[in-house]
Amino acid sequence: xxxxxxxxxxxxxxxxxxxxxxxxxxxxxxxxxxxxxxxxxxxxxxxxxxxxxxxxxxxxxxxxxxxxxxxxxxxxxxxxxxxxxxxxxxxxxxxxxxxxxxxxxxxxxxxxxxxxxxxxxxxxxxxxxxxxxxxxxxxxxxxxxxxxxxxxxxxxxxxxxxxxxxxxxxxxxxxxxxxxxxxxxxxxxxxxxxxxxxxxxxxxxxxxxxxxxxxxxxxxxxxxxxxxxxxxxxxxxxxxxxxxxxxxxxxxxxxxxxxxxxxxxxxxxxxxxxxxxxxxxxxxxxxxxxxxxxxxxxxxxxxxxxxxxxxxxxxxxxxxxxxxxxxxxxxxxxxxxxxxxxxxxxxxxxxxxxxxxxxxxxxxxxxxxxxxxxxxxxxxxxxxxxxxxxxxxxxxxxxxxxxxxxxxxxxxxxxxxxxxxxxxxxxxxxxxxxxxxxxxxxxxxxxxxxxxxxxxxxxxxxxxxxxxxxxxxxxxxxxxxxxxxxxxxxxxxxxxxxxxxxxxxxxxxxxxxxxxxxxxxxxxxxxxxxxxxxxxxxxxxxxxxxxxxxxxxxxxxxxxxxxxxxxxxxxxxxxxxxxxxxxxxxxxxxxxxxxxxxxxxxxxxxxxxxxxxxxxxxxxxxxxxxxxxxxxxxxxxxxxxxxxxxxxxxx
Numbered sequence: 001x002x003x004x005x006x007x008x009x010x011x012x013x014x015x016x017x018x019x020x021x022x023x024x025x026x027x028x029x030x031x032x033x034x035x036x037x038x039x040x041x042x043x044x045x046x047x048x049x050x051x052x053x054x055x056x057x058x059x060x061x062x063x064x065x066x067x068x069x070x071x072x073x074x075x076x077x078x079x080x081x082x083x084x085x086x087x088x089x090x091x092x093x094x095x096x097x098x099x100x101x102x103x104x105x106x107x108x109x110x111x112x113x114x115x116x117x118x119x120x121x122x123x124x125x126x127x128x129x130x131x132x133x134x135x136x137x138x139x140x141x142x143x144x145x146x147x148x149x150x151x152x153x154x155x156x157x158x159x160x161x162x163x164x165x166x167x168x169x170x171x172x173x174x175x176x177x178x179x180x181x182x183x184x185x186x187x188x189x190x191x192x193x194x195x196x197x198x199x200x201x202x203x204x205x206x207x208x209x210x211x212x213x214x215x216x217x218x219x220x221x222x223x224x225x226x227x228x229x230x231x232x233x234x235x236x237x238x239x240x241x242x243x244x245x246x247x248x249x250x251x252x253x254x255x256x257x258x259x260x261x262x263x264x265x266x267x268x269x270x271x272x273x274x275x276x277x278x279x280x281x282x283x284x285x286x287x288x289x290x291x292x293x294x295x296x297x298x299x300x301x302x303x304x305x306x307x308x309x310x311x312x313x314x315x316x317x318x319x320x321x322x323x324x325x326x327x328x329x330x331x332x333x334x335x336x337x338x339x340x341x342x343x344x345x346x347x348x349x350x351x352x353x354x355x356x357x358x359x360x361x362x363x364x365x366x367x368x369x370x371x372x373x374x375x376x377x378x379x380x381x382x383x384x385x386x387x388x389x390x391x392x393x394x395x396x397x398x399x400x401x402x403x404x405x406x407x408x409x410x411x412x413x414x415x416x417x418x419x420x421x422x423x424x425x426x427x428x429x430x431x432x433x434x435x436x437x438x439x440x441x442x443x444x445x446x447x448x449x450x451x452x453x454x455x456x457x458x459x460x461x462x463x464x465x466x467x468x469x470x471x472x473x474x475x476x477x478x479x480x481x482x483x484x485x486x487x488x489x490x491x492x493x494x495x496x497x498x499x500x501x502x503x504x505x506x507x508x509x510x511x512x513x514x515x516x517x518x519x520x521x522x523x524x525x526x527x528x529x530x531x532x533x534x535x536x537x538x539x540x541x542x543x544x545x546x547x548x549x550x551x552x553x554x555x556x557x558x559x560x561x562x563x564x565x566x567x568x569x570x571x572x573x574x575x576x577x578x579x580x581x582x583x584x585x586x587x588x589x590x591x592x593x594x595x596x597x598x599x600x601x602x603x604x605x606x607x608x609x610x611x612x613x614x615x616x617x618x619x620x621x622x623x624x625x626x627x628x629x630x631x632x633x634x635x636x637x638x639x640x641x642x643x644x645x646x647x648x649x650x651x
Contacts, residue, residue, distance in 0.1 A: 393529015
C-alpha cells in the first residue's frame, strides 16, 4: 500500500481530535502523545467514560443521569447512559440565527435555502401540525420523499415529539415501499408529487392509491410539490384526509418546549436489504445515534461550526441520516437531488466549489466513474474549501484512491468509511492523526473494539476474515420492529460468534491497524455502493410464466459489483432478448433501477440445500473463482459445475 497523504503538524495541532485529546488528558490524567492507537485503546478499555465524554465534549442538550453504563452479560443489553435524557431534534436545531442552515439544489439548477431561524420556525410549525393531528410519541411517520429541505424539516418535527421517522426514496417502486411501510403501520404519510432524474420527470403521486389501499393505517397524507414546481394534479381517495405545504405554512408561529426522552427512545426505522425475505425494520435509539454521529463528525471527519457538509445520497440510504445529523455540530448541510452527472460530468464538484463545501461524501462507484472518464477536476475547479472526501457504499480500489489525489485534490483527507444501515454509522473510518494509504481504511472508530475473526472466532491480522465488534457500543439497534423475543435480531448479528457483533463484511486488518474491505460475506447485492436485497428481485422475476425459478448474485466487475440473474425456464419457452427486456422493465418499475441485472443467463438447475433452500453464496463464489466449502450440505452439488467458466460472465 502506498502512502498518499498525511496531515501537517499545524493541521493536527488545530484539529478537533487534538482538542478532544487535550480535554481527555486533563480530565482523566492520561497521556496519548497524539497517537491514535493510544487514544483508541483508552476509548475501548474505558468505554463508559468515553461515551460520557462525547456527551460532555459535544455539549449535548439534555439532562445527565448518574449511570454511564448499565451492564449486562448479553451484548445488546448493555445500555450506555441509560438514565440520561435528550431530545434529538433540539440538538439538530443547534442555532437560531439568520446564517445558512440548509441549501438545496436540484439537477436542473433550481436553488433554495433555509436559515437557521427559518429551519426552527418551519420545524415548529410541523410539530404543531403533527400534534394537532394526534401524532404522539411512538407513532410512526412515513416519508416517500426526495432529498429536499422539507424532508429534513419533517424529520426534525417528527423526532421532536418522540414519534418515529421512516423514509423511502421515490426511486423505490410501489411494492418496495409497501413491503417496508406496511410492517410499521404509519399513521401519516408525507409524499412528493414527482421527482427528476437525468432530465426525466417521474410521477410519484400516481402510486398513492395503491400505497394507501395496501397500508390501512395511513389515514392522513401530506402532499408536497417538488421544489420550484406547481403541484401535480392527482385523483383523491375519499377515505384519506389530505394536507399541503400551504396548510403547514399557514400555521401560526409557535415555540415548542422540547420534551426530553430516554437516551434509548426510538428515533427512526431503517430497512435491511431483504435478502431472504421482507426487509427487516431496524429501529434505532436516539441517544446512541446522536453520540455516534457527533463522534464521527467532529473527531473523525473534523466537522466544525460553519462548515458546509454535502453527502450525495437519497433519503432511502443511511447516509442521509448521517448527513442531517451534521446540524448538531453547528454545520450547515447541502442537499442535491438528481443525476450527479446531469449535463456536466463534473457537476458535483462545480457545486462543491460554488457552495464552499468542506466535506464531500460520495460512493466508491462515483469515484470510479470519474476515473473512467479521466476527469482532471483539480485543473479547472477551485476546491480550496474542501477538507475531507468520504467514500463508502463499496470498497474503494487502490486506483480510486490514487485518482483522487492525482486528479481531484492533492491536499485532502480521503477517508474511506464502512459501516451500514445496521448502526447508521461506521465501524471503520478515517482520522487526521494517521496517514492515508491506497486501498486502505485508516482504522477503528473510537470506542469500537473492531477486529477481524477467522472462521473459528480468533482475531487475526493480515489475513482475510469476518469483521466483528467484540464489545458493546451505544448505537446497537434498539430492536427489529415486531421481532418477538429478539429472535431475528440475534440471528442477524450474534449467531455466528457468541456475544460478538458479526457485521457480515469480508475484511482484512493490516499490521498498522487499517482495514481493507472486500465486500459482503453474505449474498447481499451492492451495485454502485447501494445495498440491495435479492428477495425483491425474485418476487418480480418469478411472476413471469416463462420462469420456473431464479437465483441472483453479485459479481465483482470493473471495481464494482454487477447483478447477475440466472433463470430456469419452464418447458417450451426460450430466453430471448424480448423476455430479458420485459423482466428488466418490471424489476425497474416495481423494485428500483438499481435492482436491474446486468446479465440474465439460463441454467438447468440451481444449487440448493437438503431442505430445499437455494444457495446464493455458493453461486457467487463459483463465478468469482473461489472454492466452495461444505458441498456436503447441498442436495445437488454437481450443478455447481454448470456455473463455472461461463463465457458471458467474462465480458
